[in-house]
Amino acid sequence: MEADIDRVLISRERLAERVREMAGQIARSYPDLDAGLSLVPILSGSVIFLADLIRHLPMKMKIGLITVSSYSGATTTSKGAKLLQDLNVDVTGRDVLVLDDILDTGNTLRLVTAKLAERKPRSIKTAVLLRKTAKAPDDVVADFVGFDIEDVFVVGYGLDYNDHYRNLPHIAVLKPEIYAAEVRS
Ligand code: 5GP
Ligand code: MG
Numbered sequence: 476m477e478a479d480i481d482r483v484l485i486s487r488e489r490l491a492e493r494v495r496e497m498a499g500q501i502a503r504s505y506p507d508l509d510a511g512l513s514l515v516p517i518l519s520g521s522v523i524f525l526a527d528l529i530r531h532l533p534m535k536m537k538i539g540l541i542t543v544s545s546y547s548g549a550t551t552t553s554k555g556a557k558l559l560q561d562l563n564v565d566v567t568g569r570d571v572l573v574l575d576d577i578l579d580t581g582n583t584l585r586l587v588t589a590k591l592a593e594r595k596p597r598s599i600k601t602a603v604l605l606r607k608t609a610k611a612p613d614d615v616v617a618d619f620v621g622f623d624i625e626d627v628f629v630v631g632y633g634l635d636y637n638d639h640y641r642n643l644p645h646i647a648v649l650k651p652e653i654y655a656a657e658v659r660s
Contacts, residue, residue, distance in 0.1 A: 476640065479653050485622060485646040490632055493621050494524065494604070498531030500619055501602060505570060511535030513569045513596070515562060517587055518542040519641070520576035523633035524604045524621075528574070539564035541590070543583050549637040551628040551654055556582040558590065571596040576633050577605040581615030588615075605629070605646065622646075628654070 505512060514536050516525040529536065542560035545553045573587055584601055591599055602619035609626035624646075630636045631643030636653070 476643065479640070479649050480643075480647045481650045483645045483647045484624060484627075484629060485632075487632075487644040490604075490621075490645065491527070494527045495531050497602065497619050497621055498528055501528075501572065502533055504600070504618070505534065508534050508570055510569060511537065513564065513566045513571045514538045514574060515541055515566070515571055515587070515591065516574040517576075517583060518560075520633050520635065521574045521604070523641070524576055525574055528602075537564060537569075539566060541587060543587060545583055551636070553580055553582065556586045558586060561590065562594070566591065566594050566596045569596050570598045571600070573599065573601045575601070575603045577607065577629070578603040578611065578615065578617050578620070579607045580610050581612040584615050584617065604632070 512534055514525070514529065516522065516538065518540055539562050541562045543556050544559050545556045571591055573584065573591065575583060578584060588599055588601065600618040603617045604621040606617060606620045606623050607626050608623050627648050628636070629646050629648055630640035631645050631647045633641050634646070635641045636649060
């Protein structure tokens with residue numbers, strides 16, 4: 476798997492340090508949580524981010540899952556966000572923090588925050604580990620951002636290519652020949 480990597484963009488040490496910092500920022504932004512926080516990680520890409528982040532968060536929390544797909548199979552081109560599985564918990568009247576691995580065109584966060592708003596939560600905030608500034612739209616703004624990155628397709632730390640590489644401990648760019656087999660449709 477490591478042999479498929481062209482370069483490491485963000486090391487595991489930098490990820491760990493930044494995720495810890497983000498947890499501090501997030502905790503400070505919720506001074507008056509009564510019922511605790513509802514975390515909504517967007518599956519599958521945000522699972523590692525979720526696991527590392529919540530172990531630095533001190534407040535009471537519940538976790539609800541939502542699944543969105545924008546890429547399927549061997550592709551690095553977004554097909555637009557599609558809801559695969561809606562939220563499995565009630566967030567009415569609760570403070571909701573949506574987590575995603577990466578903010579690119581904003582289609583995913585736009586879809587998810589609109590879906591969540593229908594459930595009348597008390598508040599909705601968003602946290603993303605990565606943000607590609609190249610295409611970042613004006614109407615989708617994440618409240619918490621780990622790293623701004625260049626417009627390259629990255630894998631690792633939860634992010635996949637054709638469902639592989641999620642278990643890489645760093646954020647990396649694959650060798651061009653790995654993407655060369657890409658299915659264009
Ligand atoms: P958006 O909907 O903002 O265009 O993209 C967000 C989603 O697309 C992310 O949740 C992620 O699943 C996927 N995505 C966007 N850029 C990348 C990337 O560079 N690598 C991977 N693996 N997924 C990406
Ligand atoms: Mg995703």
